[in-house]
Amino acid sequence: MGPVLAGVLQLLALIGGLALAYIPLGTYMAKVYSSDRHWRVERWIYKGIGANPDTEMRWSAYLRGVLAFSAVGVLFLYLLQRLQGRLPGSLGFKSIDPDQAFNTAASFVTNTNWQSYYGEQAMGHVVQTAGLAVQNFVSAAVGIAVAVALVRGFARSRTGELGNFWSDMVRGVVRILLPGAFIAAIVLVACGAIQNFSGIHEVGQFMGGSQQWNGGAVASQEAIKEFGTNGGGYFNANSAHPFENPTPFTNLFEIFLLLVIPFALTRTFGVMVGSIKQGYAILATMATIWVGFVALMMWTEFAHHGPALQLAGGAMEGKETRFGVGSSSIFAVSTTLTSTGAVDSFHSSFTGLGGGITLLGMQLGEIAPGGTGSGLYGMLIMAVIAVFIAGLMVGRTPEYLGKKIGTREIKLAACYILITPALALVFTAAAMALPTPGNSMTNSGAHGFSEILYAYTSGANNNGSAFAGLNADTQWFNTTIGLAMILGRFLPMVFVLALAGSLAEQKPVPETAGTLRTHKPLFVGLLVGAILIITGLTYFPALALGPLAEGLAS
DSSP: OOHHHHHHHHHHHHHHHHHHHHHHHHHHHHHHHHOOOOOHHHHHHHHHHTOOTTOOOBHHHHHHHHHHHHHHHHHHHHHHHHTGGGSTTOTTOOOOOHHHHHHHHHHHHTTOOOOSSOHHHHOOHHIIIIIIIHHHHHHHHHHHHHHHHHHHHHHOOSOOBOOOHHHHHHHIIIIIIHHHHHHHHHHHHHTTOOOOOOOEEEEEEETTEEEEEEOOSHHHHHHHHHHTTOOOOSSTTGGGSTTTOOSHHHHHHHHHHHHHHHHHHHHHHHHHHTOHHHHHHHHHHHHHHHHHHHHHHHHHHHOOOSHHHHHHTSOOTTBOTTTHHHHHHHHHHHHHHTTOOOOSBOGGGSOHHHHHHHHHHHHTTSTTTTSTTHHHHHHHHHHHHHHHHHHHHHTOOOEETTEEOOHHHHHHHHHHHHHHHHHHHHHHHHHHHSTTGGGGBSSOHHHHHHHHHHHHHHHHTTOOOOOSSBOOOSHHHHHHHHHHHHHHHHHHHHHHHHHHHHHHHSOOOOOOTTSOOTTSHHHHHHHHHHHHHHHHHHHHHHHHHTHHHHHHHO
């Protein structure tokens, strides 16, 4: 079997698995967030944190809950790292420096999981399990909660109430993420991923010296890392490490895990707004972009330029020989079109155009299918923009799901789509203009520029993957990328929840003959076009200086 055919068959198998999970998981999540019942363990949690799960919240109160909970998470994780040297189970590792502790705390609380450290050489068992793994669960649950609040904004009328943040967050962890990650961890252990609390030990000789590894609760963290679209690896090699990702099957299984919730949430959306067809339209938009990017990535990476690449079956530099070009291409596209950031190959060594595809995937806003929750609310914001554009074309007040898109709504949507590119491009410009940050680049020219552009794009979009050539463990990058992650996570949430509150207060507009049918293929095409054009206009100059220049020169 040739490598191209193998890649296509893996893609088809993945699509089949996602299709099988789509209806049951999406419908189940809709029931989770629509139920009035509280499980006993959930009541214990509410009592422990002093929250009343039955109190409805307006958007401002919901936002305060998100921000307060996340701020406590940042502080706790920061202190845990700073005290690591005094904690049991630290494996002898020292406490983390202040700038790196801030960066890591911001990273995991914002569901980014950017890592400027070597996991197996810096973090002990306590920080990994009590700190990083916990945030993998709760940060993902926060993203789903905000998405559900926006869906309620479309579904409800004549009320500003969007549900209860504490109830939504706890249910996301207890009823969705914990059971799913538990099953996934068992699968990974059965397939060879490690799960222990062993210390540092030698595993053999390597190039004349001893090679040392430490164990850890790797399979359980790997499961929620993918299932919650987090991405932070237990080891520096991330999902290219055989302890995290032992076989080609686990590689495909991990891709399935990082895609299944974001895709299934479109079903949840359709059920909650009372129109399954609307969910299918959003699903079709996401799937069109995802499949298109995978096909384009495979084409660029399988292109044979010279006898070496022909013998290897594609551009194999930086890719795991266990997985090959096809599987690595699917993983790279899936991890950058979601907010996962896990890698089974190193994007810096992709072809120039291939690296550009990973960049563009993040720059789209990670909405195809995006992260847990963030992908759905990002796509719904783009749907609002697309409806507005369609309304301008025909001279009609734009409507979406029975709600008018007026001045307030379009201002909030515009602020949402502008804030992330502004963060990525302004921080990139500052790093390129100042003399010191440039010293962290491994490469010069277009590729070096791509390293820095990728880092801030990854941080601002809460992705977490890296171009692998940039030394980001400096005070400048730890601080500025940390700020980009925090602002890129919570400022958009402000606009999303404000929009949800505005929509929930409206009374529904009856559908007429002039209403745009937003469940039809025409709207799907309009939405895809709006996403690509808006992103292209925003990022094209920066892409032209980096990956496009490199790709055209090679």
